[in-house]
Amino acid sequence: MIFLGLFRESILFAINALVVNKLRTFLSLLGITIGIFAIITVFTIVDSLEQNLRKSxxxxxxxxxxxxKWPWTFGENYPWWKYMNRPDADYNELDEILRKCNGAQSAAFVASTAITVKYKSSSIENVxxxxxxxxxxxxxxxxIASGRYFADIESSAGRPVAIIGDVLAKALFPNQDPLGQSIKINGAKVDVIGVFKKEGESILGGSSDTQILVPINYARSLIDIRSENLNPQIMVRAKAGVSNEDLIDExxxxxxxxxxxxxxxxxxFALNQTSLISNQFDGLFGIIGIAGWIIGGFSILVGGFGIANIMFVSVKERTNIIGIQKSLGAKNYFILLQFLFESVFLSLIGGIIGLLVVYLITLLAGDTFGMEITLSRSNIILGFTISILIGVISGFVPAYGASQMDPVEAIRAN
Amino acid sequence: MESVIRKRPILLTIVCILGFVWIVFSFPAVFSPSVKKLGDWYPALFGLIVAASFISYIGVWYMKKWGVSLFAITFFVKEIILIFIDDVSYAGIVFSVFFISSMVSFYKRMDSNL
Structure with a gap:
């Protein structure tokens, strides 16, 4: 009960400090606010980027x-002159893999390029x-949001059918159902049999929202699928229980x-896996995180000095009150906790303002950067932790000094 | 009981100064990306350890017995966490044991009041 009273009194003192000396307290809290803002903003952006990358x-x-043909690892020792002489993945190799690879659950040959798609008077380039x-x-x-995937006969016979991305569907067919309509790819009519579910932008590119999927046997009549420009590849999915390493060995x-x-x-040939991409991004995110850590760290350090300063002033201003409290029987720990709570509370106010600013920015940013930026629970906990920590560290010395005062000298102090 | 001002031995002054330097360097570690990756609550836990260590050094600086006790408790809690996350530093243990033994050797000369 005594602690609750103490806590309440400390909060009232802190609020009083804010009300009476608005500018002084505001300037002191600004350091903490900027520090928390800098650190949490960087961590929020890095976390959102990581989340988006993982999703991709x-x-x-x-x-x-x-x-x-090309490996996904890049660096100083990248012998591109060797790789460029390699043969491309071939459709015939897919059959061999499907027949002989025990660790593969399924495999597909994929090639892609940019084309122009038309529907009546609408035309979209670089799809x-x-x-x-x-x-x-x-x-x-x-x-697939609506429609269906290719039937076996459509794939093997090379029927002119396509599944289109959500963005394309909305752009080409703004007020009608795209299913059953015919679009023109390189002058050839292709029936739309499905629409991909909206995926959103991907950090790696290649979102299905702006893609068209056609059977490879049909694509042969449209484009040269052996062309190097189509980046041909064979995708092999491992069976359940088979690790990527085992599949790569096989x-x-x-x-x-x-x-x-x-x-x-x-x-x-190169056997690539998605972990190669995420590993390269991990290094980049690490550097961004450390940059934010250093910038925010210095701001918080300055903020800590601001809080310590305001607490020293607060102790000086209330020396008489401390003397009276001690002469009436207040214990040292009571005085100590009173000032410590006040310091933590002030620091928390600074931290909360910083967190609110970050939250407002995430709300305003929305999908502006092509990805969702969210203030995560872990970053909120981190913001509170840093605020409380800086409050304790910067407020302890003034609070301890106050608790050690001699009551007689404290009452006499001007 | 009134607090008595006691003269601090030079060894404890050095220990405290080294401790404050350690606090300055370990404070940013609380919100370092590597600690954050361990889990949501690890920064808070490390923050608690850093704050408790700082307070314990203040206590030892003022020749208070509670400073030594708090330092020892913080040391054990910290080591348990480090063992748990498999990040034990033997150099850190040696330094901390040296610090504790230095503090304990002057324990009788310290003040038992807050």
Whole structure:
């Protein structure tokens, strides 16, 4: 009960400090506010970017291996001159993989390029067309909002059918159902049989919202699928219980056998997985996080000095009251906690203002940056933790000094 | 009982100064990305340890027995957490044990009041 009274009294003192010396208290709290704002803003942006990246990587498939010409690792020692002489992934290799790879649940051949799509007088340029073999829906994670995926016969016979992205559907068919309509791709009529569910923008690019998916056997009549410009690749999804490493080992042996490579010859293909991308981004996020940590750390340090200063002034101004309280029997810890609570409370006000500013920015930003920015629970906890910590550290010395005062000298003080 | 001002031995002055320097360097670690990645509540836990360590050094600086007790408790809690997250630093343990033994050697000369 005594602690509740103490707590209430300390909060009232802190509010009083805010009301009586508005400018002084505001300037002192500004350091904490800026510090919390800087740190939490950077962490919020980094967390949102990471979340978006994970989502994008997940849509590519965590358990999918991509057989391609170019590896996804980049750095100083990137022998591009070797890679450019490699052969592209071939559609015939897909059959061999499907027949012989024990660790593969499914596999699909995929090639993509940019085309122009037309519907009546509407025309959209630079639309990504994905030309894929039938099992594409089993290796790529996507959902169809309306319509259906290709039937087996449509894929194998190369029927002119397409599944289009949500953004394309809204742009080409603003006031009508796209299903059953015919669009024109490179002058050829293609029936729309499905619309992808809206995915949102992806940090890695390649969102299905602006893509068109057609069967590879149909795409042969439209474009040269052997062209290097189409970035042909074979996507292989691992069976349940088979790790990516095991699948990569098996695929390495299989691809070497398919391409008849001699035992000492280097691999002429790259086996990529999504973790390669996320690992590279982890380093970048780490650097951004550390930058925010340093900038915010200095602001908080300055804010801490501001709080310590205001507490020293507060102790000085209330020396008489401390003397009276002690002469009436107040214990040292009572005086100590009184000032410590006040310091923590002031620091918390600064931190809460900083967090509110971050929250307002996340609300205002919305989807402006092509991704959702949210103030996470962990960042709110972190903001409160730093505020309380800085309040305790910067307020302890003045509070302890107050608790050690001699009551007689304190009452006499002017 | 009135507090008595006691002269602080030079060894404890050095220990406290080293401790304050440690606090300055470990304070930013509370909100470092690496600690944040351990879990939502780890920054708060580390913050509590840093704050308790700071208060304990203040106590030892003023030759208070509670400072030594608080330092020892903080040390054990910190080591338990470090063992839990598999990040034990043997150099850190050696330093802390040296600090505790230095404090304990002057424990009888310290004030038992707050």
């Amino acid at each position: 990587v997940q849509s590519l498939g965590n358990d999918v291996v991509f057989i391609e 990504t067309i994905i030309c894929a073999s039938h099992q594409y829906d089993k290796v790529k994670n996507f959902e 695929l390495t042996g299989l691809m070497r056998a398919i391409r008849r490579l001699k035992p000492l010859a280097e691999d002429d």
